[in-house]
Amino acid sequence: MGKLTIGCFSSLVGSMSLDFSVKLASAAIEKGHKVDFWVSGNATMLSIKGQRAFKDYSALMKPVQELMGKGLSITACEACAEARGYHKDNTIENFKRHSMDWYLASAFDADRVFHIGGE
């Protein structure tokens, strides 16, 4: 089994690229791969506690927490989060926060990097 590092920069609400990334992460974990997930830019919205699930908005907190229970490592860009007022005390439990070099460090030993950047 391999290691997949996923990076996503798209917002939780207003784009469905995070939905895609989370489903891809789930499929990879189901197949036994290790998955590191990096959220940066607007995607740091995913790290905030207390998201409410409405049917008209992407709701990913629950599936992400379930994946974390299955071994998903997920990390938010700390500067991107702070710039948006998303502070550590308002971050989902076990959702890590690091500087951007964490993403590159994860890519160091990844078998595959899947990066959703510009949108």
Next chain:
Amino acid sequence: MKLAVFVSDYRLNVDTLDRLKAEKLGIILVQNGVYHATAKENGAASSLLNKSADFYALSDDLETRGLSAAVNSKVKVISYGDIVDLMFNEYDKNVWL
């Protein structure tokens, strides 16, 4: 280079895809990219499908858009799990457009 290109829009605002060169090229249609698998403008299939590549379209994104019926015969309909297998077994680099 064995390159998997994820096309996520129907109207791409970048021209990079036309310039990418790879010994093996896979085009994976996801999100609004799946319209390339089905849409016919003025009766013609998407010109994207004329490229020398293997084509795939994500079943969830086809079905979400009501497109599951008329998928072009060049395109293989796949699942998220199939994408993972393609990424690990068939291609060594991935690009998201």
Next chain:
Amino acid sequence: MATTKLGFIVQRTPYKSENTKLALTHAISSQSVEVYLNDGDLVTADIAFVGDGVLNCLKNQKAMEKYGLTSTESHIKNCLLLDLNVMVCKEDLDKFGLSENDIVMDAEEFGADMTVKVVPFSEITKMMEDVNHLLFF
């Protein structure tokens, strides 16, 4: 000791979104990644501006004066200061009627030895083949 090479491909124009800024700040973070790695292990970042992305490289950007934001031009100069390999596609510059005189080519004022390389797309393709992973912005 091992090195993982990353290729950052910037294909879109700056400022309307965070796209270019995040490409360059993530590439710059390759300079501090060692804190997470074993001694001798490295992650390198090559950057290529292609398509509309070459417009990121124009000189005399005034983002700091007008919006209080670090300009893409400054980020490119920081990349050069940190010895990152920065390439700009010649065909795309030509398409916009631009030359080396119009874009940031060096960061001499910061003491950087590295300069921007204006190269044909074929050189950028070689870079894409050479790196371990691609990150498109």
